[in-house]
Amino acid sequence: MSNIQFHVGDITKLAVDAIVNAANSSLLGGGGVDGAIHRAAGPRLLEECRTLNGCRTGEAKITGGYNLPAKHVIHTVGPIYSGSKYDAEDLRNCYWNSLEVARNNDLHSIAFPGISTGVYGYPKREAAEIALATVKEWLQKHADYEMEVTIVNFSQADYEVYKGITG
Structure with a gap:
């Protein structure tokens, strides 16, 4: 069974x-x-990343985890927030495509940070709503695939944003 934890x-x-x-x-x-x-x-990690020729906004690419406890790193490029309708679509694609890369590589546990909510300026609540809706939609579409999703909050204040959405 798949689920989302914080x-x-x-x-x-x-x-x-x-x-x-x-x-x-x-x-x-x-x-x-x-x-x-x-x-x-x-x-x-940097050596392997040099071989990937960059990544476009919303796309995702995978590398090894090297000295991390995680086996892999899935790199995704979030949108720089502009208020455009495309920001939400690009952010959604970050989460969706990262989950697809994980599934395509037979991975069953993934941890996400708050994509684009730092220097890229995406409003945290709006970004959290997109993240949760996208992850839930992906898990429903792939109900036959076991995936444990962890949303990692850098601070308690960030966690409170998600808690406010999920109840």
Whole structure:
């Protein structure tokens, strides 16, 4: 049976099949979650990312996890928030495509950060609503595929946003 759980803390510490990296389009590291994942995984992650030729907004690509407890990193590029109707579609694609990459690689546990809610400026509540709706829709569509999804909140305040949505 598949489900969604919540965790407050550091995504780089989770022993899951894959953690999702809220990456920039180069996939070569950056700030926030992206930088933390690259630092924790070690230099071989950057070496592998160099072979992927970047990633477009909404797409997802997979690498090894290297020094992380997670076996893999799924890199996705969230939208830089502009208020456009395309922002929501791009953000939805980040979650959907990351789950598809996980399934296509026979992975059964995945942890997501709040994609685009840091320096990319996506309003946290709106992003959380899109994340939860997309994950729930994907789990319903793939009810025959076991997938444990963890939404990782960097802070208690971030967790409260999700708690406010889920009740």
